[in-house]
Amino acid sequence: MTGYARTELKGNWGKASWEIRTVNQRYLEINVRMSEEFRELDFFVRQYIRNNIDRGKIECSLRFEANQKKEAKIILNKKLINGILRATQWIKLDMRTCYINFIDLLKWPGVIEIEKENLDGIKTDIITLLKSTVKKLILVRKNEGMFLKKIIESRLDLIKIEINKIKKILPEILNLYKEKLFLKCKELQITIDKIRLEQEMLLLIQKIDINEELDRIHIHILETKSVINKIKYKPVGRRLDFIMQELNRETNTIASKSINSYITTATIEIKVLIEQMREQIQNIE
Secondary structure (H helix, E strand, O other), rough: OOOEEEEEEOOOEEEEEEEEEEEEEOOOOEEEOOOHHHHHHHHHHHHHHHHHOOOEEEEEEEEEOOOOOOHHHHEEOOHHHHHHHHHHHHHHHOOOOOOOOOHHHHHOOOOEEEHHHHHHHHHHHHHHHHHHHHHHHHHEEEEEEEEHHHHHHHHHHHHHHHHHHHHHHHHHHHHHHHHHHHHHHHHOOOOHHHHHHHHHHHHHHHHOOHHHHHHHHHHHHHHHHHHHHOOOOOOHHHHHHHHHHHHHHHHHHHHOOOOOHHHHHHHHHHHHHHHHHHHHHHHOO
């Protein structure tokens, strides 16, 4: 399910912002980007998102800007800088040329650090901000879910109309088919016991009778509506996927049994509506 949320927090330590984007995907995939000093939060961030979101490709990024006015808060990692310089000296000897841009050196992960005594308090604020961002994202996704719910309900109602049309005309179609078989036997001058003929006719009618499939489609429609109308929020995407597979299977059976162009046309329309629902359900958590 698609969604976007961004939150920002300003403190005496500087400014931080979380940005979370989600796009449709059948399974859950989480990508997290944050600066090196907050890397230890990576597991918590992934686990918190996993506990609250079950589906989608998620891009989560943290932007942090330290308060530059308080120079005492900035610490240079001299050990790391010396290591980088030694490496560049080795490259210079080997390559005969080496240019060091000291601005780029300061951008190297871990070169500039924040005082450890202040970092714990900042991390607490950042975690609180993350929770707020995820909550905001869930609300956005819920609003989209309500829109998708209306689309699915409208398709279910259209399928129900087609099913009712088929049910209404089915007895007439079966009677016409039965009469057609009797006339065919008569034309071919086939002599057969009347009781035996009735039995054979009954077997043929049973093979093409689609009332059972129509009833099951009606049950699946009711089940789908029940799932999407549950008051308590919980992931329903995979269950809806399964119901759509069952709807499609029953429709295929009806199409294979069809002896009338009207029923064939109706099943094609039903299959189109099912496919439209399946496309939308891929967006539902």
